[in-house]
Amino acid sequence: MNILNRNSTTINIANFWENYQLNKYNFEPDYQRKSDVWSPSKKSFLIDTILKNFPIPPIFLHQHIDEETGKTMYDVIDGKQRLGAILSFIKNEIRTPEDFHSDGFGIQELSDISFKDLDESNLSDWKKAFWRYDITIEYIDTNQVDVVNNIFDRLNRNGEPLTKQELRNAKYNSSGFYKLIKKLALTDVLQPVLNKLQRNRLEDEEYITELLITSINKEVIAGDKPEMLDQKIEEYSNSSTDTLQEFENDFIKYSEFIRKLNLNLENLKIDGVSHFYALWGFAIEKLKNNTIDQIDFNNLNQTLEDFYTKYLGKSQEELIQQYKTTMSAGTKSTARRKRRIESLLQYC
Incomplete structure (x- = not known):
């Protein structure tokens, strides 16, 4: 028995x-x-x-x-x-x-x-x-x-309730995929954003999970559907070492793209998760047909700074207003995330 x-x-x-x-x-x-x-x-x-x-x-x-x-x-x-x-x-x-x-x-x-x-x-x-x-x-x-x-x-399903991510950590912490999530949560360029999250409840690791799955699938995911994250973590938990290395390489590539944008996230007031996710999706789209070496980062920096400066200044330009609308409610939905990214792509 x-x-x-x-x-x-x-x-x-x-x-x-x-x-x-x-x-x-x-x-x-x-x-x-x-x-x-x-x-x-x-x-x-x-x-x-x-x-x-x-x-x-x-x-x-x-x-x-x-x-x-x-x-x-x-x-x-x-x-x-x-x-x-x-x-x-x-x-x-x-x-x-x-x-x-x-x-x-x-x-x-x-x-x-x-x-x-x-x-x-x-x-x-x-x-x-x-x-x-x-x-x-x-x-x-x-x-x-x-x-x-x-x-x-x-x-821990009773008492002081565990968050969805704490339950994921309990179940998958020994898997290579979850260890990768923990490793990527230390990425330098993400710290201004992750520091605004409740790290003691693993909100930083949950957000990294969203970014990582987005970079793996090359498409926007919903941050308001936890069952989807559960499904993806389950799917990737048995990934081979080579596959995990590919996941990590892509994540680092998009992180490097954002670093090279050289945006002052705090000054522009875009160090929140919703703004950063838009930049992450923007990076994925820009690198679908280009390498980092082919990107004119000086031009992108100036254009994006102009965009977010106008956003802060409450500009009435159509793309600014389109972006602003996505920040009013339901910011983690697939549709709103896609629209934010499209606003940035069209403006640039």
Whole structure:
């Protein structure tokens, strides 16, 4: 019978803190979110729950045991935000809720305090109870990455919802195609645009996915249809090394085209994703029948700067107005993206 090998136990917060200080936890396995997504108030509410000895959901850990040394390490599959909240409290980075005492289970003295305040003599019993609070742990014992990814995917369909891209990352992070997405997210010329996105929710990688699939297919895609991205990632996840290199080469070519345009995206106020996607589609169209060496970038730079300067100045020219209309709503739709690109091509 093919079933998952796991076992349950409990550790108290004191054990967890000791293990944390020994660097036994990996909070950033490939499938995890990039950083904290819980708000301070949500973290404080978890501390409220713990101090009042209410239960919290179990923590899922992927256990790694070095058979030679016996050293054990743990990848956090599920529970990163909960463990992070506990650490934030111990490190005096968050406080208890201001209304801790309002439900009849707390006392006024525990409202809006830091961990260090528990050293007060009248609160010492609460500190002892905090250290002794039992956390249920589910240990997963497997060497199969796909199994761990599957567990992460299943566990995170409830609770703090994962974005579409976080779910893609959980499912495909070990594939060559997804590794390429992560690599391309570091491309220099894209940083002004990607820095405006919420990187901790992988919005940068989602946008790179859109640009990459556009460059592969040489046609505009809809950014408002996540199921299409899912389908394409699934399709390309088994690509050969040579194919992935072709994908990367094309992406770099279009990136280089935009770099050579030498546009000051911030000054022209076109460092948003919708404007940049138009430039990306413009690059693809211009290089369909030309090499980069055949492009007169000085002329293109002057023409595009003129276009966007008029756009900022609210020019009534037809092509400017056509472009402007596509920026009013539904900016990620296929039709609006195509029209923006056509406006640039016709103007140039």
